[in-house]
Amino acid sequence: MAYTVEELVVNDSFIAFCIRQQPEAIAFWNDYLSRHPEELLTMEEARKLVLGLRLMLQQKQNELSAEEDSSEHALYVVPDQPSPEAETGVPHRVAWKKWVAVAASVTIVLSAAYYYKYNHLWQSSATLSQATATAPRSGDAVLSQPGEHRIMVLPDNTKVTLNAGSRLEVSETFDIKDRNVYLTGEAFFDVAHNKALPFIVHVAKYKIKAVGTKFNVKAYSNDRFSETSLLEGKVEILLPNGSSDVVYKTLQVNQKFILNTADSLVRKAPVKTEVLPLSYDDKHQNVETAWVDDLLIFEDQPLSQIKNILERKYRVTIAIASDSVASYHYTATFQHEDIDEVLKALQLSLPFLYKKEGNQITLYK
């Protein structure tokens, strides 16, 4: 296989060859040239481009600092910073305090609780310190790693916060012919208003159509349920019907649509759907979008579901060795706790044991 100039110039190994950095890269490309002597001129042009670009960027360093007021001609473009609104992502909430509480929904409530003063109107510092901003364009796809949030502004000015372990792809014709995005995982959308081009989120088994609104979509491939929660405006839930889509439901504010994906996958049963009100804890914190504020809120959730959330947030793999432990239900809120603190707090309510080896955690009775 012969490489084009572009393919060579962007190839890390070829760059190492050009700057004589890695013996294995030098050996590889010498061997390549031996096998493809006809590629000599292509390789030479690519080498000139690599060296030319490197040297130009080094020599023009003084122009690289054109940051805040960077014009379209600036050499370097500062990564797009999200607006304050994009950083917070969620509509107004009152100032509130951080608290940690764990309760077993089955019986007892709360073994331990901690209360700390929290000064920010928006909880944001922790989220922002972990979140990285980006500005995808049409055709781009953005990925967030476990334990990471991504804040982005799409070409139409829609703000998106991507939860850990998620992927969002923007259509090739975004903001030109459509406003289609494709999501795996979870994201909070603050959609810019545009009646002419509806904003459509595609997830595995349905679509969410919005004009200008704020909503959260949770559609992890390894979760039993997929959810769309509406905080502002209106969205339509579109379910596939043959080759077209039908409007299953127009969600009202504070409603969420739930689709039971496991049932349809395992038993080939019809997709099971329902519409429920959103959940709020006793501090008026919306449960469905709490992750945007770096909060972990569990509302009567089984440990088998909590496991997935913890895995994404803390970059760990959790195995539950006991079925009875997997079925423990918890109601709890955490903020800024590490994985050990979370597990210990859960242990206080409904006891289980756990061992941790590196990133592997096993829970057992």
Added chain:
Amino acid sequence: MRLKSYCSGKRSFHKFDNMLPDSWYTDFKAKLQAIACHFGYTVEEAEDIVQQFFLDLLQKDLATEIRDPEAYVVTAFKRRLIDLHRSQQRKGDYRDIELFNIPSAQEIIERLETDEELINHIADAYKKLPARLRRVIYMKYYQGYSTEKIVAVTGFTHQTVYNNLSKGIQQLRQNLRKEKVLTRLAGFLLFLFP
């Protein structure tokens, strides 16, 4: 025929290590073979010519310091090709070999370092790129990030970063070609971007 003498001679190659660094052979062999192929020799013929060239180079006294081995070897090899061209009465003009410009890495760098106008032309071509393409190019060629590192830093998928880099380089080449016509600096730019 001649290959036999090359093989027997190759054994004596290392006797002259103190005069001709081994690395020259491994570093430049492929390039010289490709140059020979460029002027119509088959791969086998090119291998033979390069072998003999290095054997002959071993016999030479290279006592004087050679600042740019790549340029030295390529220039000497071009001379060898011209000699062969004449002796074998090959078709075509030997001056094509003479004019064949394939600068060494050091020559490229020196040219860039001393030619402000040339750097400005590359900078102008770069500035015309859309911001998102400039961003990944900056990360790769100024910050020295690998594609994987750019993926980690930006959050874009590997495919998106790769596409942006490829598009960036593609557009940069187009811009450089336009610059060449517009600025009539064909001499400079031909040197860098044929």
